[in-house]
Amino acid sequence: MIHPEEVKCKSIPLKSGKGALCRWGVQTGPGFHRDILQKRNGTCVRRLHCGASVPADKAEGRTEMTSFIVQEKSHDLFLRELLEKGRIHPVFQPILDVAEGKVYGYEILSRGMPPMESPLDLLAAARECGMLWEAERACRRAALEGIRRCDTGEGARYFLNVSPGVLSDPRFRELFTPERLKPYEISPDRIVLELTENLPVEDYGKLEESVAWFRKEGFSLALDDVGSGYSGLRTMAVSAPDFFKIDMEIVRxxxxxxxxxxxxxxxxSFAATVGAKIIAEGVENWEDMKALLELGVHYAQGFLFAxxxxxxxxxxxxxxxxxxxxYAELNGDDHMVGEGLRALVIKGTAARKGQMSCEDLxxxxxxxxxxxxxxVLDGDLPAGLITRQSFFLQTGGAFGYQLFQKRPLEEAAKKEFLxxxxxxPVSTLAKLAMERRQDDLYDPVVVVDDRGCFLGTVTMKQIISRSTELEVERVRSCNPLSGLPGNNHIRKWIGDARKESLFSLIYCDLDRFKEYNDRHGFLKGDELINFTATILREGLDELPEGTRLGHIGGDDFVLVCPGKVSSSALDAICDAFDRKKGLYFSREENAAGCYRATDRQGAVCSVPLVTLSLSVIEKDNLDLCAHPAVIAEKAAxxxxxxxxxTAAERRSSWLIDRRKAGVSGEAEQ
Incomplete structure (x- = not known):
């Protein structure tokens, strides 16, 4: 007989009196019998009582031992009950296409019941019990039922998690086919198999073979948790995913x-090179989202959104x-004159559904x-795209033409097109166009009006050519010192702002900058200008969303704001400038609050430290017919x-013009 205290430090596989496999423990003899299923500390526990085979003075050890034995067995029973009785249900989390401002798709996650409600706990228990195939199959079945029940028909993609071992399993190919999806009313091109890697890949050859098979059947692939776990370079190379999902630990x-x-x-950069899309997982705050957009991530998912x-x-x-x-703020520099598509649109050839056969085409x-x-049009709405190349590829071969000859042309059209x-803006369109699948990369782009009605198309040659021209114009227009947009952009912004119901314009200027430049030199002067640009950039967080910052030249900047500007935002910018400007003066100058320099008349005098002046005008105080240049002059x-x-108070200050257009009066602070 094994002493109960020895059980604590030994792993002994055996069978109970009822023949159930126990992971840890001793042979349960005739003295053991079952009691009712109880719940203890949130965990299902089936208690066993021990007879005379365990000495009375070891009762405490016996209780710990027997509870531990049966707790392991009860997880197996509880998991089987979850799977067999269909107690797993799906939940949907949106994946956003930020550039388009819409939902791109949904990741479908699985939920069980306590204590296995979490998918991590559920799948961990399944692996432990050797039931991973059964658990993943139950999760997929629940996910497909959820799609059939809830799909809105708007074309969103659904991301389904699958482990490499299951993806490589021949049974998976038999059970997850386009034919098997028909009862759920979903096509393979809307399913993305999301490859999870909580465990290492055992056979890369089988994985590569399976990936090729599913891709041939029309499914897409995503690699989950890129940057952690077992999502290594070899898996990336073998699976060649269409989507890289950056692990949340990198995103946070x-x-x-x-x-x-x-x-x-x-x-x-790598994803763009291989034609894949990047999705950031686990986005939880706006600061990280802004950084991700600046780095080039256009797809996101996380609690920040839903x-x-x-x-x-x-x-x-x-x-x-x-x-x-x-997104508009970060891509605002692209919205310059000439960026619109209207001038590039080709009316092109269109045909309504049922109007032509493939033979006619x-x-x-x-x-x-x-x-x-x-x-192909459905009424006035674009419903399909047929290119010369794709049409002849479909209708070519020994039987292709006979198959399609009498069919309506919409059956040969691509249903997914840009x-x-x-x-x-052209530059944003260029990014979207180059993110398409390899087969669609050089297809024309369909252009619609604000109601979604067909206007025409734009070819990739036009897009690439115009993008190159705009990039040259952008470089010429930006200020070479600060890198901020220059006068061409500012004029365009002011012109656009005049169409809005509310807007404000802030003219920003450094006081006594000439004397500072003469006294400290041009290099220090350039540093102070760049410092000012940084302060104004940081101040954008306090200003209305969509505010744009431009650099007129020298020490003059302009902010174009949608809506009214609060006094607290102006105070914050002025305070930040005064608090940090000391870095650009010596200790003695900071202590004195001034320095010796030559003024504009050539006389040596005491000059106060540089301050920032902000002049604000609002649309209410403007002539609605005023030209953008006149508006800028009024602010100046x-x-x-x-x-x-600022000269009187020796600190940075602001002023808002309260004078109505055409009415004499004074500005107010």
């Missing part, structure tokens, strides 16, 4: 971690509005050798008034 805190930023930037829900649902409107405003293409593509609003004229305030 990326805004303040230079090393993480380098990792994300590298992954974005928690997993029982049905697919987009994030709240205010969340999407803030996200779109952030084949004759049209052979007759008109310059016709490269055709758009369609963008006519007001989209206010600087003389605010400079008198």
């Amino acid at each position: 805190g990326v805004a303040g971690d230079p090393y993480k930023k380098h990792v994300v930037r590298f992954l974005c 928690r997993p829900q029982k049905e697919p649902a987009p994030p709240p409107d205010h969340v999407m509005a803030r996200l779109s405003a952030m 084949e004759q049209l293409l052979r007759k008109n050798r310059t016709l490269d593509h055709l758009v 369609a963008v609003p006519v007001f989209s 004229s206010l600087k003389h008034a605010v400079k008198r305030i």
